[in-house]
Amino acid sequence: MTGCRYWRLDRHPDGNTHFERALSLCDEAQAELQPDEVRIAVQWLSMDAGTRMWMSPRTDGYQPPLPLGSKMVGLVLGRVSETTDPAFPVGAMVRGFGQWAEQAVVVPALAGLEVVDGSVSDPRQHFGALGMNAWTAYVGVKEVAAVKAGEWLAVSAAAGATGSLACQIGRLLGAKVVGIAGGPDKCRFLTDEIGIDMAIDYRSEDVEARLGTIEGGINAFFDNVGGPILDAVLPNMAHYGRVAICGMVAGYDTDAPMPGPARFDQILMRRLRVEGFFIPDFLERGAEFMPQLREWLDAGKLTMAFDETQGIENVLTAYERMLTGKNIGKVIVKL
Ligand SMILES: NC(=O)c1ccc[n+]([C@@H]2O[C@H](COP(=O)([O-])OP(=O)(O)OC[C@H]3O[C@@H](n4cnc5c(N)ncnc54)[C@H](OP(=O)(O)O)[C@@H]3O)[C@@H](O)[C@H]2O)c1
Structure with missing residues (x-):
């Protein structure tokens, strides 16, 4: 097995800058896949402002804080590289909550994992006008x-x-x-x-x-x-x-x-x-929203600007850009 780089939350950040004081880029050998798990070769990471709350110690948010020492979690988009689940075959393009990592390992039901529509010409739109x-x-x-x-x-x-x-x-x-x-x-x-x-x-x-x-x-x-x-x-x-x-x-x-x-x-x-x-709370209604969003996107009626950063080592730069308001549109990181 080859190594996999990922971001680990070491301590709670202070403010919206200097995230390098709170998270570190680590490397580990990839563990063997467990039953029900799917491994995703991550192609894009989504930077979402709401994830800032998961880094805080507050326990009264809409979900519990991420324990210190955990891999940082967010939305990932990529291709299945190894699978135990026939619904997510190797090569399928998928989106769901995974780790800020080169290879994310998820349990599909817990990750809200979905196979996305491969006919969309710019896959980034799965984090944009269709995301x-x-x-x-x-x-x-x-x-x-x-x-x-x-x-x-x-x-x-x-x-x-x-x-x-x-x-x-x-x-x-x-x-x-x-x-x-x-x-x-x-x-x-x-x-x-x-x-x-x-x-x-x-x-x-x-x-x-x-x-x-x-x-x-x-x-x-x-x-x-x-x-x-x-x-x-x-x-x-x-x-x-x-x-x-x-x-x-x-x-x-x-x-x-x-x-x-x-x-x-x-x-x-x-x-x-x-x-x-x-x-x-509305995820199960995705099938209801998608046709309208897709129609607007295909008709050129929805514009999505992307603020794209390259490389897993630059994730914190992208994250800080978003939280300090330097972005126009969707902040993503291409791995
Ligand atoms: N309820 C939900 O289910 C749900 C789902 C997704 C997102 N959201 C929320 O939607 C909001 C936007 O998230 P996003 O991921 O799409 O990020 P985003 O809007 O692409 O980026 C964050 C933006 O927040 C603005 N901002 C940051 N600090 C600010 C401050 N102190 N005062 C005013 N504006 C500030 C900045 O724009 P300016 O330069 O204009 O200040 C920055 O560009 C967040 O509050 C997020 O939690 C909620």
């Missing part, structure tokens, strides 16, 4: 925020993987969309490349004041961030608006509980519905 971020955007915009044609939808972290898809799905459902993102390049991407109606640079503009120029207010808010951005949006919501709490990336780098919105009063004053959602 978990797209399902999240679709469920969040269509069902949780329940946006209707003609309404205003606001999206935070709007130029990231989940946010850029939420913006586009909102447009495709007939909404007017305002995206909130960090920096002029991201705002240009949002208005010029994916064609939303308005973009606000929260690093240089007064978000609350700019949202206040939208007549009638925001009907639906897809929030990826929490914190001050949520506080700026709540007083600008229309009466009976819906807030889909998708993520709270502004607070993932603290190990303490994230405080609630300072403008909580606006939930009552504006009769808002606020609902958190977690996409693994």
